[in-house]
Amino acid sequence: MQWTKKHLLGLEDLSYDELTHILETTDSLKQVSTRAVKKVPALSGRTVVNMFYEPSTRTSLSFTLAERRISADVLSFSKSGSSVSKGETLIDTAKNIEAMGVDIMVLRHNASGAAKLLSDNVHCGVVNAGDGQHEHPTQALLDIYTMREVMQQRPDLPDSFSDITITIVGDIAHSRVARSNIWGLTTLGAKVIVAGPATMIPPEIERMGVEVCYDMDEAVKRSHFINMLRIQFERQNGVCPFPSISEYSRLFGLSQERIRRLNRQDLVIMHPGPVNRGIELTPEVADGPQSVILKQVENGVAVRMAVLYLINGALGYASTEHEAAN
Amino acid sequence: MAIKLYNASWVKSALAGMAESISNEKFLDKGLALIGIQTRGAEIADRLAAILLEKGIRAEVGYLDPTMFRDDLHTGAGLKGLKETAINFDIEGKAVILIDDVILTGRSVRAAIDGLLHYGRPACVRLYILVDRGGREIPIQPDVTGAHIDVPQGSWIRIKLEATDQREDAVYIIEDGENEP
Numbered sequence: 001m002q003w004t005k006k007h008l009l010g011l012e013d014l015s016y017d018e019l020t021h022i023l024e025t026t027d028s029l030k031q032v033s034t035r036a037v038k039k040v041p042a043l044s045g046r047t048v049v050n051m052f053y054e055p056s057t058r059t060s061l062s063f064t065l066a067e068r069r070i071s072a073d074v075l076s077f078s079k080s081g082s083s084v085s086k087g088e089t090l091i092d093t094a095k096n097i098e099a100m101g102v103d104i105m106v107l108r109h110n111a112s113g114a115a116k117l118l119s120d121n122v123h124c125g126v127v128n129a130g131d132g133q134h135e136h137p138t139q140a141l142l143d144i145y146t147m148r149e150v151m152q153q154r155p156d157l158p159d160s161f162s163d164i165t166i167t168i169v170g171d172i173a174h175s176r177v178a179r180s181n182i183w184g185l186t187t188l189g190a191k192v193i194v195a196g197p198a199t200m201i202p203p204e205i206e207r208m209g210v211e212v213c214y215d216m217d218e219a220v221k222r223s224h225f226i227n228m229l230r231i232q233f234e235r236q237n238g239v240c241p242f243p244s245i246s247e248y249s250r251l252f253g254l255s256q257e258r259i260r261r262l263n264r265q266d267l268v269i270m271h272p273g274p275v276n277r278g279i280e281l282t283p284e285v286a287d288g289p290q291s292v293i294l295k296q297v298e299n300g301v302a303v304r305m306a307v308l309y310l311i312n313g314a315l316g317y318a319s320t321e322h323e324a325a326n
Numbered sequence: 327m328a329i330k331l332y333n334a335s336w337v338k339s340a341l342a343g344m345a346e347s348i349s350n351e352k353f354l355d356k357g358l359a360l361i362g363i364q365t366r367g368a369e370i371a372d373r374l375a376a377i378l379l380e381k382g383i384r385a386e387v388g389y390l391d392p393t394m395f396r397d398d399l400h401t402g403a404g405l406k407g408l409k410e411t412a413i414n415f416d417i418e419g420k421a422v423i424l425i426d427d428v429i430l431t432g433r434s435v436r437a438a439i440d441g442l443l444h445y446g447r448p449a450c451v452r453l454y455i456l457v458d459r460g461g462r463e464i465p466i467q468p469d470v471t472g473a474h475i476d477v478p479q480g481s482w483i484r485i486k487l488e489a490t491d492q493r494e495d496a497v498y499i500i501e502d503g504e505n506e507p
Contacts, residue, residue: 027410028408040395042395317405
């Protein structure tokens with residue numbers, strides 16, 4: 001297929017073919033990190049700016065590394081220490097940065113829809129690195145890529161997403177990671193279950209094509225993969241959505257005891273990070289053999305290289321006809 | 327209409343000739359690696375390795391997709407999908423034969439050499455091409471070719487190979503806008 005999108009705002013509007021194309025492109029880019037020289041010149045002469053209006057460690061480092069591995073020139077700024085703290089609006093900031101000759105903007109913002117707003121107001125490509133409670137497409141892509149890789153490596157797992165069940169556990173209401181995962185996984189044909197306390201499950205979430213389960217044991221029993229989310233205390237507006245952390249941990253946390261009791265040593269355990277150890281995952285589970293958390297982080301770099309590579313190409317695709325070169 | 331220039335027996339003898347040339351290369355004692363440029367260069371590399379093995383010469387085989395190193399990515403080329411790059415051995419200090427089916431502008435080969443050197447520093451790199459159709463845009467020339475065919479602008483060489491195309495080996499010439507053979 002021919003990739004034509006110059007923005008990645010979310011997985012909601014990606015087709016099955018587009019998702020598959022990103023995953024296959026990631027295969028090639030992952031391979032770059034295994035070479036003696038871990039760099040390709042694909043974005044040589046292009047400039048990417050990372051605009052992070054929210055704190056981030058792994059996403060911002062992962063994007064920066066991805067950009068450097070495909071030879072882009074990289075600019076970064078965060079909310080503190082920039083003109084944002086002087087009251088400049090997102091669009092004003094973006095237009096000023098664009099005027100300097102930037103090609104792609106990577107945006108992390110606390111407002112849902114910020115990436116779309118940005119893409120409507122600038123000519124460069126836009127990659128959503130997380131917007132409020134809306135979407136975090138590259139995180140979901142790296143989750144999905146990791147699942148696909150585990151499926152390819154483990155003969156006891158089905159080889160097609162249409163035969164796979166994934167449970168996402170935790171603060172579904174506030175989670176852009178959950179939303180992007182749900183869009184991407186359901187488009188690929190997977191069965192998605194969301195689990196958590198009723199106060200953390202948005203009403204009518206079934207309309208997104210998922211099943212709701214309030215019983216963690218049942219969800220664990222039925223799943224091939226389980227994606228454990230962090231409770232986003234910073235987004236609860238001061239109201240704790242459950243009686244106590246220890247109760248949440250007992251009802252919805254994943255421990256060795258639960259895994260042993262349900263005999264699910266084959267369950268693949270994922271987490272988008274940062275992990276609140278002892279709440280959603282016990283340390284021995286987070287660091288145990290069933291966890292693919294660090295694999296997810298590793299794949300994040302390759303996925304972001306693939307996304308930036310495709311978007312860069314789409315920016316130039318325009319009207320040129322391309323003959324297969326001899 | 328596509329015109330068939332060469333049939334399967336020509337391809338077979340051209341590959342035999344290329345294998346013979348490889349067996350006379352210098353530096354073979356340092357280790358021999360055949361790197362096929364995706365897609366059809368990869369099959370040619372496999373077939374040359376098999377012929378060389380019959381002569382008692384062992385070669386490691388790798389495949390390279392040079393897309394990431396193309397000089398026209400900013401125009402939107404390279405978005406139709408990437409092929410596998412698999413060089414699962416060390417090329418450092420070895421004799422490397424870079425292989426492709428057709429050479430025209432030389433730009434793919436330039437990209438492939440750039441990509442190759444990311445894996446290490448070979449003792450030498452030789453360029454083996456099944457069909458050289460002329461029309462170079464940059465100064466890169468093959469060391470060994472199966473045939474040199476002067477093809478006018480607007481015409482294209484199309485090579486079909488058993489494993490890649492699931493049909494008999496052949497070399498065709500087609501004109502712009504014509505259906506693939």
